[in-house]
Amino acid sequence: MDRELALAVELADWAAERIRRPRATEDTSDVREKAGPADIVTATDEAVESYVRDVLRREFPEYGIEGEEYGVHEGAAGAPHWVIDPVDGTTNYAHGIGWCSFSLGLATPEGRPLLGVVADPWRGEIFSAVKGGGARLDGRPIRAAAHDTLTGHAFLTEWAAHAHWPGLDDLLRELAARHCTVRVMGSTALSLVQVAAGRATAAAIGEFHPVDALPPLLIATEAGAVAIPELPPYDTPLLLVAPGAAEEATALWKRTVLR
Template sequence: MTGSANLNTMIKAARKAGRSLVKDFHEVENLQVSSKGPGDFVSRADMRAEEIVKDELMGARPTYGWLGEEGGGEDGEDPTRRWIVDPLDGTTNFLHGLPHWAVSIALEHKGEVVAGVVYDPAKDECFWAEKGAGAWMNETRLRVSGRDKLIESIFATGLPFGGRPELPETLKACGRLLPTCAGVRRWGAAALDLAYVAAGRLDGYWERRLNPWDIAAGELIVREAGGFVEAMDAGERVLESGSIIAANTEIFGKFAKLVRG
């Protein structure tokens, strides 16, 4: 693997946090039987993973800014660069003992993501990209799928839960899309949904009301794998809007039209 010093630091941090999370994940499986439940334990695992990532990244680049799911945002001495980190994307999966969750790390420079890493420790799959250098999974070059027929394509989204206000919109989008395609998946980890689009495992992904740390790394990985990415409102920037549509270029127009309504 060849990459910049920053990218190598990001991969090292993701793998180190991943090792910690794997240990905690095995404990979660044991905690399922306790009356207290594993929720508090998982939040501690999440925070511990963020501390590991932050120590690695800020140790290597102490002047950069920081935006993390657990610790919030901090300005750096260098106002042009910041790390954007989700130490555990797919927390609900983790909580239930489902082995589908990831560490997501992005580097932003002057408002643009220039490097991204999404690491799935349970499967030891590390998806990564740098702007202009392509996208990779471990040592394998990634390319979005070449499917051009909706009826042969599968898509992913997040289904809103717990009374979130975007549920009606999402159900309407599913109602328009499902009759036209080969299936819609709900995996429960936005970073991995995007990585899977980049790898050609999914043909497209859409979701609303996301946070920057959910999608910053994955968005770049899709673009570098030859995919196309827009916000739900085509005039907005993805990270600022918190919404995303990602797909291969062959199918993007038809897919986007259906999910936008």
């Protein structure tokens, strides 16, 4: 997995530089809707994914690819497949808000994570992990927070595009009662890896999509975070939490989201 990781980090560094290039936010000619006004794509999304796919197909021609913008390329039977989100947080990016990410992972044919890389272009950070090898931030080992409660700490979440997902409102009320500071940031991958870095005690999403959530899921669990469930089915909720707060968060999750 050393070769795959080295290439993934190299591509993440290239993508971060491409995303950082100045663009005129008042010029909407490179932005178009996909499923609706809250689901958009930019020329940068397409350029980044196209380049990354070309490199991956050249270097690992037997591997499959699943990307946010260009769908699925089938690999050889039994081969792993890459998952790519070229700009996770496109709405933020298109509006000049510096919170988006590049996400790249490798998974087994059954969808279990083998490798994950998430780049934060604006902080110049690259998170990475290989299954069983721990999590790293810019090459340095990282661990989930040592907190034993949600109270007083950060909890990151994301809307399902423009909408609240089932159970979110109840969850937010419970967290507010605990004086837990909730943040809705706008990039699934970047929010989830904050748990790996120990900056957020927990993070949750209502709809698990491998292209943007599988890489940070691996990074966070390799940093010691607890994932509930361990690997969600597509379009179902995911909670990541520091191990010391897992019992409290799990009970809250079951009472609000999973009821």
